[in-house]
Amino acid sequence: MDGMSAPVRENAVPPSRPLLSVEGVTLEYKAPGRVVRATQNVSFDVWEADRFILLGASGCGKSTLLKAVGGFIAPREGRILLDGRPVHGPGPDRVVVFQEFDQLPPWKTVRENVAFPVRASGRLSRKEAAERAEHYIEKVGLSRFAEAYPNTLSGGMKQRVAIARALAMEPRVLLMDEPFAALDALTRRKMQEELLALWEEVRFTLLFVTHSIEEALVVGNRIALLSPHPGRMRAEINSHEWDLKSGGSPQFQAAASRIHRLLFEEAGAADGASHE
Amino acid sequence: MSDILSPGLETMTRAIPPVRPEYERPLEPLAETKGEELLPIYQRLWQYAWLRKSLILICLALLWEIAAKLQGNELLLPSFTASMKALVEDISNGIIPSRAVSSLEVLIKGYAAGVVLAFVLTSLAVSTQVGRDLLSTLTSMLNPLPPIALLPLALLWFGLGQGSLVFVLIHSVLWPLALNMYTGFTGVPETLRMAGRNYGLRGLRYVLLILVPAALPSIIAGLKIGWAFAWRTLIAAELVFGASSGKGGLGWYIFQNRNELYTDRVFAGLIMVILFGLLVENVLFRQLEQRTVTKWGMTR
The missing domain is CATH 3.40.50.300 (P-loop containing nucleotide triphosphate hydrolases)
Structure with a gap:
């Protein structure tokens, strides 16, 4: 396996x-x-x-x-x-997913949050970045919330966005700092499964x-x-x-x-x- | 008391929950949601802030009118209606608009220069220790200094005219805005900073793309305070020396009409100053807030 x-x-x-x-x-x-x-x-x-x-x-x-x-x-x-x-x-x-929910810039929608770092690190064009963001947002199951701002999301959803953002940058190594510690036990279990x-x-x-x-x-x-x-x-x-x-x-x-x-x-x- | 504490009685009075039968059942289907009930009309109207505030304004205008009637001296206290008449008159013949435009022109110049300087100063302060010390020393020294107190000096340096007005305006905007911006920048959460650096952002791009939006609530608060200071300072400064510059602003309009004892026009000028302040505060800044920090959930 x-x-x-x-x-x-x-x-x-x-x-x-x-x-x-x-x-x-x-x-x-x-x-x-x-x-x-x-x-x-x-x-x-x-x-x-x-x-x-x-x-x-x-x-x-x-x-x-x-x-x-x-x-x-x-x-x-x-x-x-x-x-x-x-x-x-x-x-x-080397992208980090932090424990704190405020790691997501609140002024960007879910889609922008995932696409922006890909753009900012200057490796992809706007269109390619948008496509990649789309792909990873779908992977973490947040397609329906792509236009939402982080303040409207639950803790688990925010962590999913952070994970999608990190994966979209396709880092050599993904670093996670107690990413699920601030979540309730049921959500934590679900997030472990998804990860x-x-x-x-x-x-x-x-x-x-x-x-x-x-x-x-x-x-x-x-x-x-x-x-x-x-x-x-x-x-x-x-x-x-x-x-x-x-x-x-x-x-x-x-x-x-x-x-x-x-x-x-x-x-x-x-x-x-x-x-x- | 001692009876309750004795062991025999204690076991008798201690409550034990009964063991009840278990059950499992399919979930109830979702209940039909009723449409929202409408509140009575007066309660719904009362929820509009602007309506409540207009009501207060109408009451104030009524009080003014009554006081003027009782006092009965047009030179000291013209009635509300007379002042409004003067206002409408001078707006329609173009005097007030031209004065307002001339005030605004100076205001925008001074305000913009103040904002740019505040940004440079705070960017320095967040990136270097010397910048930090410079900012804190300068603000603690100059923030308490009333801009009008600098006007004599400004007149000496820049002569009569826009130059000295812009100088005092910069002084009135720069320090409160820089203080607020700096507080905003230092309040950006550490995780968000690290996330920004993780993107590979550095220098000015890091400041503009991460720090500025993250500190926007404080920056807008600073812009608002700066605006109020600047507007007040400008009107006051125009009152002092608008006389000798060719075309004065609203402050000069007020001063001139007081000299000629057109008290209703003085009130018209004051109303204009107030209206303009309200407009910027309640429309411009409110819109800015609603489109940014409120939408993002950074303030309530």
């Missing part, structure tokens, strides 16, 4: 190197009066058509890491390579940040576990065998508790040791 049976695209040859390499990245940001270390010496590789998950509790620097890949933050140490070239600044080859269906169809490369173990197992094919304060790599595990249907199975539960142990037990044990 995964990867092997993908519709043949321009690179039928299996890739010889990872699409995105994060090599020993240490990230720091300035808080008033001090420098906070968000991640320390983090390395991972994302391959073409991966659904790569960064999973960890809050404070593990996963969102900061994603922003660094997006080019919004420069690493203090280490480097980030996309197609073998270091990343400098934000660009349309996976889109991946089946389009085979984009996804780097996905979440703090939900279930979401990580369901959405991802490989999960990187980060420990907090500062973010350090704890483990990388495979999760390609799980999908939305495997929710309640004992194996799924076992995988979930394994992740839970990896993320939390160490810290708990350390706390216990310090009390003794």
